[in-house]
Amino acid sequence: MKELCPLVAYSFAYVRRQLRSKEEVNANGALMRQLAAQLDFERRSGRRILEKAADWSTCRTTPFASREKFRHAVEVARSAGADLLLADIRELMGRTRRDRIIKCVDVLNALDVEVWDASSRRTWQSMTQDERRSLITDAVRMNKSRSEPVKAGIRLSRTEKAALPNSNYKHGNRANRHNANQRAHRYQDFVLKEMAKLPAGKKLSPSVLATALNAAGVSSARGGRWTHNTAKDLIARIGTLPENPTSASGARRKLRDP
Structure with a gap:
């Protein structure tokens, strides 16, 4: 019986500060959710994960597809005759800045290794153009739904911070x-x-x-x-x-x- 093609699992998350230890990596919810989905895919598909590459960045302008560790995972998969396994392409793109999503799409389109999406149990290459467009649209919506409340909170915070010091400044001056x-x-x-x-x-x-x-x-x-x-x-x-x-x-x- 022919052995099924092995996998190289890549996961990525944006973090507020660099993760310095294995314990900190294991405590990161986003990375652990992706790993759980990848392990579930491994179990259900009967395939074997050769290498698990957990990656993270504090820079929101850097998309996962531009990361050195992503390129390394692709190279390992290519050299081993394996496929690349992502937990959820839509989720990864949804956490990418909107002006960087197309960059990720271009990279995935150009890859010469199969890219599996554990959430849909499909490969990127097997998706039609319409399916990819739908995925990208969902990712943009997801990104917008996350970023707008954050921006609103920042605007509110700046307004409050601008008002409070001015008031405190006047009271402080009078007291002085x-x-x-x-x-x-x-x-x-x-x-x-x-x-x-x-x-x-x-x-x-x-x-x-x-x-x-x-x-x-x-x-x-x-x-x-x-x-x-x-x-x-x-x-x-x-x-x-x-x-x-x-x-x-x-x-x-x-x-x-x-």
């Missing part, structure tokens, strides 16, 4: 201004006293103020030591405070002057 004004009011007298110690016409430098604040044990806004820049910000903030008759308004005007 309020806190800065509170600190300025709290340390205003201290700064004005330091200014009063200076000779007439001399301006209080941020470095001198920072040294005085640290020596007095006053913590900065973040709870640490005062620096030239944080003291400079404090001086600028005090210079923006509204004047009142009980404070040294002239000194504050001096703070605001360039």
Whole structure:
């Protein structure tokens, strides 16, 4: 009795990140479903799978038919006088970008080995032009039904993300201004006293103020030591405070002057 032609099984899936171990490959649902269909075909057909090639990619623009591992599977099948076994051609094309589906069709049409579809138990070569067109149409529909909800979700996500930070940004700015004004009011007298110690016409430098604040044990806004820049910000903030008759308004005007 003549032995039936053996098979080389190829499976492919798009993944979010590279699979690094056999355990990760075995945990991938898409690859395992394809393998199960291929093993079922092997059992029902009485044929033998010589090699199982599981392949994956993180790049959505790369169709399965352009993969190096696919070409290797074809070469192994050709060298062994075997047929190539795919779990579901429609499913594979349905997960391929629409502008790459025709590329897959062209590759399958050009192959010199038989390509079996386990789901239909037919070979690609045995399908009529109408059957192939129908399969391609179904694959395009499948791709569209998957991609449109994803695109809608991305658009919604972008809209929400665009709105939320803007709102948070405004609230954050108001809170920061309020806190800065509170600190300025709290340390205003201290700064004005330091200014009063200076000779007439001399301006209080941020470095001198920072040294005085640290020596007095006053913590900065973040709870640490005062620096030239944080003291400079404090001086600028005090210079923006509204004047009142009980404070040294002239000194504050001096703070605001360039």
